[in-house]
Structures are given as C-alpha cells and as structure tokens.
Amino acid sequence: MSSQISVSHLSKFYEVHQKEPGFLGSLRAFIRRRYQTVRAVDDISFEIGEGEVVGFLGPNGAGKTTTLKVLSGLLYPTAGDVTVCGFRSFDRQNEFLRQITLVMGQKNQLIWDLPALESFEVNRAIYEIPRADYQAVLKELTDLLDLEPVLGKQVRKLSLGERMKCELAAALLHRPRVLFLDEPTIGLDVTMQARVREFLTEYNRRHGATILLTSHYMADVVALCKRILVIDRGHLVYDGELDALVERVSPFKYVRIVTQRPLDAASLARFGEVRSVDSFEATLIVPRDRTSAVAAQLFQSLPIEDVTIEDPDVEEIIGRIFTEKILSP
C-alpha cells in the first residue's frame, strides 16, 4: 500500500490578537494590540495509504480542521512537510487540486439561488471534466445519493439533508482520489447520517478513494473507519486501529443479567464490579479476557434468565480519553 498522504513533523501556529472586554479594553486594543501564539497543531506526523478511510478525532479546537486545511493546501505550515498525492499541498498546483476535495459540513459551496445542477455545470468547466465522463459521474452520484428529485430545485429551497447530498456530489464530480471531510454529517438527522455513511463506504469501495474525516458523531467513525487518529490540543495522541484503542482505554465489557429473583449488589460483587442493580436486572463490569468465565459462573450460581455481553459505547470511551486525559502526548 503506497502512501497517499504523508505528514511529517507538521506544526501550525497562529498569532491571534487578544480582544479585551469592554469599551476601554477595545480602545486599548486599538492602540496597542496584544498578540498570543496559538499552537493549533504541534509537531504531528502520520502516513495514510491509498484507499484508507481514517477518522480524525478530537475535542473542539484540538486542531482537526487546521490539519485538514493544511493538507488541502489552504494553510501553509509553520513547520514540517506535507505531501498529498505526491504534491506539496501548499503549492496548490492545478494537478493537485484536481485530485483532492474538501467538504465542510458547516459551509456551503453551491450557488445559493440557482439549482444545484448549475453549480455542477460550473465545476465541470473549472475541473475540465470531459462531457462524457461528467455524464457518467453525475449519473452514478445521482443514483447513489438519490438526487434526481432535487437537482432542478434552487439550493436555497433544499432541506439541509438534500443540500448536503448536493454538496457531496458537487465535491466529487471531478472524482478526486483524496477526500477531506470535515463534519460531513453535522446537523443531519439519523437516517440521513446513515445514508451519507453508506454512500461514503460505497464510494470508497468502488473508487478506492482515500478518505480522512472528522466527525462529532462516533457512529460515523465506527461505521467508516478502521483506523483513527486522535488529536488533543495540537498533539497527536493516538494513531492506530479503533478496536485496539477501545481495548486499551477500556479493557472490559459489560455483562448484563436478568434473573428470576431479586438481586443485591453485595452478592454480585464476587463476580466483578457492579455497575448497576435494579431488582431483577444488573450490569457487571468484567475484564475482557474473563467475560466467558464470569458468564459461566453466573449461570452456575444464579437462576439466570438472560445474559448479554456488550462493549462499552465508543462515544463514552472517546469522551473518557479527553476528560480523563488517558492518552497524554
């Protein structure tokens, strides 16, 4: 697997001026601005191979969007090297721009007062897509995203979900090899989120496109990405498989039991840590490697009606990483 995205010791610092509150503060700032350096991204390195789908996680302000902007060539790095598809991103050569795309769920790049089809037409010309290819790609995207009914409607009259699908289509008309997706499902309802996820999976499968995406919805990441990068305050704190992270951060499972007679916490303590007890139901926290043994013991000692073994919620795990600072740089 050849490396499609290569990031080596990337740093991006900003100078931002501090706005002091109040009228006097703004007057002071007018005369003499005070600057502060923000280390948005601080010495991170990683490689992403062709066709990989990688999730980029981190709390707000961790440096995810900054990294995506550097990778797509919008920002030039303070230090370090970035290569995408064999190009230095920041040079923004046309051959490079034709191979990538950036979708930001919170921004709109379609022409607001015209039908989406007009924006597509503009992109066709700008990316110099041959007419026949354009027709084929448009047909494929229309089928995959179910765009037929919305193509002729003015963008401003579309629902958020419809617009997002058009945004994705517009961003993929030139069939980019690398997709940078910043919160592509933000604000969408659950069904539409699932629809976008299915689409991205299918798109990746068909075209072997490399995808780097950020999302606040763990379901996106779980469904799409085997590998994740975790960034916190500018530092890369984890790079590896999502499953491995889950095991490392929470090396236990939940064993939920339903019995025929009421339970109490004290009698359950010998099987594992008790997470909750509610008369006939209880949940135990059990180390991963002991779950089957514990389940067997439970069957022997209690009048069990039902046992379920569950992984902890990924959302919860990732939340713990940041609140408890489990992965420190």
Place this chain on the structure above:
Amino acid sequence: MSFRKFLVEFRAAWFLAIEYRISVFIWIIAIVLPLIMLAAWLSIAQNGSVGNFDRGAFISYYLAAVIVRNMTGVWFIWEMDRDIRLGELSFRLLRPMNPIIHYMALSLSSKPLRVVLLVPATILVLLYVPGVQLTESPALWIIFMLSLAGSWAILFLTQYIIGLFGFWITQSLSLNDVWFGAYSLCSGYLIPLTLLPPPLRQAFEVLPFQYTMSFPINVLRNQLTAGQAFGRLLIQWVWVLVFYSAYRFVWLRGLKRYSAVGA
C-alpha cells in the same frame, strides 16, 4: 481554457442576474447622480451657457455619463468581502481556477440587461430632446467601445485590489467608499472636468480616474479627433497594465497572508 471557465461562470452569473432581474433594473434606474447634477446645471445655465456648455451639451454630457457608468461600473466588492469574511473564498482557492475569473463574470453579468435598457432610452433622448449630440464617426464609436472596456478594466482591477485588502483589514468596504468619492470627483462623473478651476483640472489630468469616465464621454460627444482619441486610449490601457501589475503584487502577498492566519 480559462476563457471557457469564464464563460461557464458568466452563464451562472447571468442566470443569477435574471433571477434578480427586478433588482438589476432598480439598480440601473438608481444611477441618478448624473441626472441630479444635470438638473442643477440646467437651472444654472437657464439664460445661456456655463463655460462652453450650453443646455444641449449638458444633456449630452450626462446622457453619456449614465451610459458609461452603467457599462463600466463594478459592484462586486460586497460579494468579495462576504466571501473573505465567511471563509467561502477557501472553496474558490481549492478549485483549479483563479478566483478573479469568478468576480469578473459576476461583474459583467448584468451588462447585457443594461444594454437592453440603455439602447432604446438613448435613442428616445436623441430623437426627442433638442440639442443632444453624440458622435457620428465610426472610428470614434470603435474607440468609444474600446475605451469602455478599458474603463471597466481599471475600475474592476482597482475594486478587486481594494477587496483583496480584506485579507489584512476588515474595513475594505469603507476604503471602497473613499475610492468611490475620489472617483466621483476626479473622473468627471459629477462635474465635467473642463468646468473645474484650471489647477484642479491639471492635477486630475495626471490621475487615472479621468480615463474611466471623462475620456469615454468626450469620445462619445465628439470632442476629440480620432488621432487624439487613439492616443488617449493607449494611455488608458497603460493604466490597465499598471493596475494589473498592482493586482498581481497584492494578490500574491494576500494569498500568503490568508494562508498564514487562517483561511
């Protein structure tokens, strides 16, 4: 290839102009400043003439001013300011096309509608208002057309440069207001330059503004010989080149700035 990109951008911008056609017509009619000036001059010149301007000359002058303003005026800086502040310029930078092409298309998109309105209006004035005279020389008409293109190019480039200052400051729009003030006075848009006191006139002579208004008006009003007009046309296009170089200079620095502080 760039021209084909321009055409498609123009097509989209034209559809937008059609979408907003009512507003476009209102904007066209809203160019009333020259008409107000005309009314003022006509009342001053009631019993004779001012300088070498009589009633017919004033009407011809401001008729030409309305035509030139409509054909060469640019109003895209608000769009540009919004694109920069909201970060939407980022998307334009990620496409394999210089964003200037987009703004050119935007700025030219309403011109056909303006022609459609101006041609019959001009013919009506010529037919029914006594004393109004425009040139009948084909050579001057050709030079007039070229001078409109040059005037538009100067106004477009200067407004684009002011728009690019948005990379550094948040007040590029007020800078544009200052520029418009200078333009209104120095170009001959409000007052014919020949009616200004000589020292002021000589000062304005060396500035680029007159090439955006006074010069095309004078060509249209038959005030120059073809030879003189052609000479001035060359100077006008030298100004276009000067502003084009200035645009390249500001653009490259602006991009660096934009990419450094957060797109």
